[in-house]
Amino acid sequence: MGFMDPGNVVWFEISTADGQAVKDFYGPLLGWSFAVDPDSSVGGVTYTRIMAPGMPFPMGAIYDNAHSPEETMNVSIVSADVAADQERLEKTGATVVVPATAVSDVTTFARLADPRGNVFSLFQNNQTPERLKEFADQAGEQMQEMTAGPVPGAYAWFEIGSTDAEATKDFYTRAFGWQIVFDETAGGKPYSNVFTGNQWPSGGMYDLGTDGVDYLMPDFLVLDVPATTARAQELGATVEFGPDANPDGLVYSRLLDPRGNRFGLFSMPTNAPQVSA
Structure with a gap:
């Protein structure tokens, strides 16, 4: 099974109304660095990638929305079809928090809660097959680096x-x-x-x-x-x-x-x- 195959947990996301406060806590604590994603920061929302020390690829992100009523940290699970999985998981007892939403032409995501109320995200990469392969190769390189010496x-x-x-x-x-x-x-x-x-x-x-x-x-x-x-x-x-x-x-x-x-x-x-x- 590949790193980016459906069902794998590959990402985490912090949704907050105060992204700077999140940075001020986790930066000194865990050595994280941050980089704003220009393709995903629109409409008053800033999406900031999170990198572990010395790692070239992000492992998560801050969804910074000053008007957001929620403060959450959730893991993200790879999906081949977010809309279809959302419908399927509702039938198994999940609740939709944020319905399937396209982010430009890059990704589609949805945020759901399991029957116990735990929030998680579904994540689908919408890019071309060539870009998908490049992304998977980069993710594989990062996992190899972590396997060789966890960071x-x-x-x-x-x-x-x-x-x-x-x-x-x-x-x-x-x-x-x-x-x-x-x-x-x-x-x-x-x-x-x-x-x-x-x-x-x-x-x-x-x-x-x-x-x-x-x-x-x-x-x-x-x-x-x-x-x-x-x-x-x-x-x-x-x-x-x-x-x-x-x-x-x-x-x-x-x-x-x-x-x-x-x-x-x-x-x-x-x-x-x-x-x-």
């Missing part, structure tokens, strides 16, 4: 938290064909790996039981979770969970940024290849 500050995982794990598993299995498999390495925690079609998992699901709030969030790789978590607090974030660790040495925490958006931090297991600084 601190990069989006590298997504996580679903559910107070009804069976309902959540049923929805995403039917919606995108994801496989959700219990993680035997999590030390008995109610955690499952999410396979979106690749050999290795690209996300996870935490069974919250009846204690917690459902969520779907991006997770970012860091070198030192406790130190980065403390720095996030200094910048105005709230720690919701952790830092905690698995038996294999993976360390993670879950936070709310100053705008109320949920995100995760994690560091690699102790037996994994070392992350380059």
Whole structure:
């Protein structure tokens, strides 16, 4: 399965009425850099690409609209036909937040909420076959760079938290064909790996039981979770969970940024290849 095949989570987006506040938080915390997308910034909306340190291609974007009533951070899932998927997913229990919308001649997107209220986007690239191949090649190069040496500050995982794990598993299995498999390495925690079609998992699901709030969030790789978590607090974030660790040495925490958006931090297991600084 290719990186840009339907069903893969390939992007995240922050929708906000104050893009500068988002930059002021995540820039110092994770070393992100930002570049305005001139093709997508129209009608009072500014679309700003987000780059991890040292990476030449964006991994997400800020949708900056001063008149927006919402503050959200959501992951984006590749679709071959956004309008058709929107209609199909409504029948499986999803709710349309923003209907299928074309952005110039470049992309079509829609924003939906799953049956538990978690927001995600569908993303379709409308460019020519030649440009699509170029885009896929660039994305593949970025993934190869991250595989060779994961980059601190990069989006590298997504996580679903559910107070009804069976309902959540049923929805995403039917919606995108994801496989959700219990993680035997999590030390008995109610955690499952999410396979979106690749050999290795690209996300996870935490069974919250009846204690917690459902969520779907991006997770970012860091070198030192406790130190980065403390720095996030200094910048105005709230720690919701952790830092905690698995038996294999993976360390993670879950936070709310100053705008109320949920995100995760994690560091690699102790037996994994070392992350380059």
